[in-house]
Amino acid sequence: QDKIYIPLVSKGFQHQFWQAVKAGADQAAAEFGVEVTFEGPDTEAQVDKQMDMLSAALAKKPAALGFAALDSQAATPLLRQAQEAGIPVIAFDSGVDSDIPATTVTTNNLAAAALAADKMAELIGGAGKVALVVHDQTSRTGIDRRDGFVNRMAEAYPDIEIVDIQYGGGDQLMSTEITKAMLTAHPDMKGVFGANEGSALGVINAVRETNTQGLVVIGYDSGAAQKAAIKEGLMAGAITQSPVGMGYETVKAAIAATKGETLPTTIDSGFAWYDATNMDAPEIAAVLYD
Amino acid sequence: MTGIDKHFPGVHALRSAQFDLHPGEVHALMGENGAGKSTLMKVLSGIYQPDGGTVEVSGEPATINGPRAAQALGIGIIHQELALMNDLTVAQNIFIGREPRRSFGRLDEAKLNADAQTIFAQMKVRIDPRAEVRTLSVARQQMVEIAKALSFRSRILIMDEPTAALNDAETNELFAIIRGLKAEGVGIVYISHKMDEIRRISDRVTIMRDGAYVGTVSAADTPIETIISMMVGRALESVHVDIPDLTSAPVALEVRGLNRGRIIRDVGFSVKQGEILGFAGLMGAGRTEVARAIFGADPRDSGEIIVHGKPATIRSPQDAVAAGIGYLSEDRKHFGLALGLDVRANVGMTSLARFSNAMGVLDEAALQKTAQDYIAQLAIRTPSDRQEVRLLSGGNQQKIVIAKWLLRNCDILIFDEPTRGIDVGAKAEIYRLMQALAADGKAIIVISSELPEVLRLSHRIAVMCEGRLTGILPGGPGTRQEDIMRLATQKHGAPEEALA
Amino acid sequence: MTTLPAATPARKPASGAQQKLLAFASLIALLVFFSVASPNFLQTSNMLAILQATSVNGVLAIAATLVIITGGIDLSVGTLMTFCAVMAGVILTNAGMPLPLGVLGAIAAGAVCGTISGTLVAKMKIPPFIATLGMMLILKGLSLIISGTKPIYFNDTPGFSEISTGSLIGRIIPSVPVPNGVLILFVLALVIGYVLNRTVLGRYCFALGSNEEAVRLSGVNTDAWKIAIYALAGSICGIAGLIIASRLNSAQPALGLGYELDAIAAVVIGGTSLAGGRGSILGTMIGALIMAVLLNGLRVMSVAQEWQTVVTGGIIIAAVYADMLRRRRAAS
Amino acid sequence: MTTLPAATPARKPASGAQQKLLAFASLIALLVFFSVASPNFLQTSNMLAILQATSVNGVLAIAATLVIITGGIDLSVGTLMTFCAVMAGVILTNAGMPLPLGVLGAIAAGAVCGTISGTLVAKMKIPPFIATLGMMLILKGLSLIISGTKPIYFNDTPGFSEISTGSLIGRIIPSVPVPNGVLILFVLALVIGYVLNRTVLGRYCFALGSNEEAVRLSGVNTDAWKIAIYALAGSICGIAGLIIASRLNSAQPALGLGYELDAIAAVVIGGTSLAGGRGSILGTMIGALIMAVLLNGLRVMSVAQEWQTVVTGGIIIAAVYADMLRRRRAAS
Ligand SMILES: Nc1ncnc2c1ncn2[C@@H]1O[C@H](COP(=O)(O)OP(=O)(O)OP(=O)(O)O)[C@@H](O)[C@H]1O
Ligand SMILES: Nc1ncnc2c1ncn2[C@@H]1O[C@H](COP(=O)(O)OP(=O)(O)OP(=O)(O)O)[C@@H](O)[C@H]1O
């Protein structure tokens, strides 16, 4: 009652990435003595379910609101409602196309995926076939990571051919089957990019099950399994965002906003490439999560 | 059983009913449709718990709280409505719950089939124990029920209208079985609406009316008329055939060269307006199949159907009804009624177009009035026209099927076993109805496995055997049952047209 | 098939209205509980939010009710809704046509797809589960293809968002700004309730679900009626598509999967039997409201999301059980 | 009556075996088509991949078959699988117990949950759809809670991944390294096929689905048998949980939603009737294989994913339709 209450409405819930964001938010909540709740729909397609979560969050008359929009336009009316009620909104993960959010805590997914493309090109020697296993065909992160990777390849590496892009919903098992079929269809494939944790782990699992040698696998996000795969050499490396930092920064910014402090338009939560060589370096280890 | 009381929502089904049974006797239980016969027997077999009253078995008070308890007391029942598992085989149905087992719950299928075969052999019926029940005709399914009840070797065996779906020959076999059981000291409760059977098989008769006990009389010494008047509370006049002169009447329906696989072979006949054409034959002779083929319910291989002199294209029941043909099926449960719907909806089923406006909005008031008219006219025992049909007694359900076709007012009506499960009073009413319809210029086909019924009603009698029409006999007192039986068992040869 | 009259005494037939009043009880119990548990629950704005959260699932559940009463099932309601939304987007945004055409187009698309499902079921005798599962997948794919796997926004058709988020009622009674989406849901419920209980189509819905063969042998063109019922259900999904697209001001092509289970759950919680032959729109509305109140209430109480799921599962079972107990008691 | 013709029914259905041989045809047609369409399809490794892709869905479909034959439905197979996997994780990794205990624990967890579903259905008369929908949600939440919303890895139990990915057969015949997961699927199919056709439990499965009331009136304790059947189905889901956890070398608590539709689809494609009373494990296996071959083939052909969905939907309908046509022809 007396505590400041800040709900975070996220794009997802069960996935490790979102659990890491939640962990960051909880950490900030404990540190600053505020109450935080964290919710998100089952899949990133359920735009309307997210609206219902947002409505319920607003009903609780929060001090501020953290929001990772699945579709920023769709949310505009509810965000306006928040604005009218004087509830500051902090966007996180991806931006909201409006001036309502006080600030946006985000990863530049396009640039991050382009970095993955550069690394892929470097590791396969600038030529050959590669494929993508993406988690979602229509969500912002799915589109940005796919396009960031594909566009970079098209611009900078004409000898690299993207032979297939499939979507596994971030489900490890489905991503495994997809990758196995890709390997069957293109036995000469040199690399696969898995665009989120579940996709990347699916790719790794397929490589393990088919005992494929020499395939360059690049992942995204962290988690115990991906880190282990990199140590084992099954995965060349991965892009990490800083989900814990994202959650922490979102709550921190929300508290600042309730106090009327001015905030920068965006707070970059950052991303980085990690592989076996730099994994244990403190600045990388700090943004990785299990 | 004494002072048995049973209430259902809106219905006081049993009012202090009583019944007693000696070992080795056949005790008939009689009453109009909805009198409470089945309900009383369901109390005895543990399916319903009575609201009041006591049951004693072999002099000991008994609480029969479930089918298992009834079985333990040696009480077996053949239900009026078939209670079979259609997806299972005949043998599997007979021994459900008592499968011969080997270790680890494994089934001994060979013994199962052999045991079933033994029972059928005793019954002198040829049914393949391995056949799926759904592929059998109603009559054969009824035989399976009987076999199942026999397999229990009960001390008390309740038979709730076992012969409703059987013809004379099959009934004779059943009676032979009953006599055998009697000799072994089994007490048998026998429910039937066929008055002649009562005389032939039973020792005593208990009559019920409106859920209450009326009296118990000796079958041999009591005239049928007395029993009937005890049942209905008044005397009934009997129905006579009065064959009209139809020489100049126009032909309403003509069927030529009808074929369907091996079940229907080159059947052709015609019915005139105002005529009642009976169809006789043994079980599986193909009469139902002929009716269904005419009605468009089943596809036919060949055959012309000519209605009022014009060839009709009938590919579906809808076409048939449009051409003015109605068909009352022999299997009301599967083909006649939407059991989950109320009386009103079922009565209206054939004729909704008449009770709705251009927008398809129903005139419920008119539907209600019509339904209530039929409830009164056919003496359907139901608390209201909103009662779900599945809660009605079997005979009352049958009357609803009749009502829905009467409402449709077709020129040509095919009645397949129309009085199956119907009490004497209502039967007479239905006979009168058919005669009135015929007098009104409608053409009527009656398929019946009860020869007396066919003889009593028909202006002419068509007899079938193994898918062929083996002859058409004149109706009236001149024709004897033996003539029909001869044709019904005549395997080959050209159909003979007896001169009228 | 040859079911005997149930040994447990049957439901009292004449007490239909009474029965449904009883079914309200679980809903009321939930409302009371949440009002006591959280001061924020019983606000006008939150009640409106619950109603709005019901609107899409409620409309889909109405469509599903029709099909389920015939003894079928419709797994395609969710993706059909999306397909219709995308069609509206294509007509309004990509082709720039006027608003009424978009509305008609979405409903027509729904009717056409419903007709296809109905034909598969009625004429080709494909089990409804398979026919609509196939349609669900086909429509999911087609929505992505037609939209170019991108949401289509309705920014050029300003009136479009009024369909769901505007408030006709609010213009008359400003203190109760019930969104139009909710209004549409309730009007549709009344209309379809009337159709089910007072028209030939409704009568055949129940009759087909009760005993299709008996209806056919009554000379009714069962195939045609069945197709008509699926087509009606399809066009109702078209309306759901308009509501959701208008609410999100966009046609989201990836949405819709999983919505069929919510819709069917609302139908079954509302007392409609999956075996066909019995059911009501009022029940379905109560079922949909129970689900929406439950989710909203747990959220407003800040119950952790994993526990929300557990509690929802438990309460769905409990609500149906309580309803059955009450019915059984009412019958005896 | 001795004069009557033998009562071999006129409409003799195609014999069981014959029917199932016919059902293979769609599967074969798909295999032939993909082999021609893509040179990479017909390799041993890809065939093994297809089989492995079938293993989880196949096992779940076997569980669903049992329940569906009784006339019920089980929506909880997917999340129950996950729950059992998490239980194995808790036992093996969190509690550090030996492998056999983890295996037993997962299967026991499945049996317990199945017993609960079965009790809800049989004793409390809750419609199977609602009972298992509730269980689906409850188990989804519990998996997240018990696991702490994190995957549990089996790195400390090296033998665990052998359950699914090792190859007993490969040790004997090195050229055909069929993974154990696939072996388990086939052995399970044989066992449950035997149970269904040769034991009392199987007999009551069919009998309950055919006419439960008639079975009850025959004095059978229908409730107890129904509970036993759900419990058996639950323990089969436990096996699926072991297979998937072993394949992913982790218990993924968020997985499982949506798997129920795939499983039920396999069952129905395999010719089991949702109305209950008829069905076969062989059919279910064919159904599951059809789905796996279809998806793998389309992926190997690099068909765009949105089109994959459309084609899958179309082929599911076509396969069932073709099967029905064949049956009808075989019957006449
Ligand atoms: N489960 C039930 N619920 C409500 N009413 C019932 C139920 N079962 C029977 N009835 C009613 O109880 C009365 C007695 O029915 P019962 O079946 O015993 O008649 P019956 O004498 O066997 O008639 P019939 O000769 O037609 O078979 C009827 O009015 C019937 O409608
Ligand atoms: N549902 C069915 N499945 C399989 N065979 C059937 C079915 N119905 C009828 N038959 C078969 O078709 C033939 C003709 O049966 P039909 O029912 O037409 O005879 P019927 O003369 O009307 O005799 P019944 O007294 O049995 O009604 C018989 O050999 C019968 O076994």
Ligand SMILES: [Mg+2]
């Ligand atoms: Mg009776």
Ligand SMILES: [Mg+2]
């Ligand atoms: Mg017949």
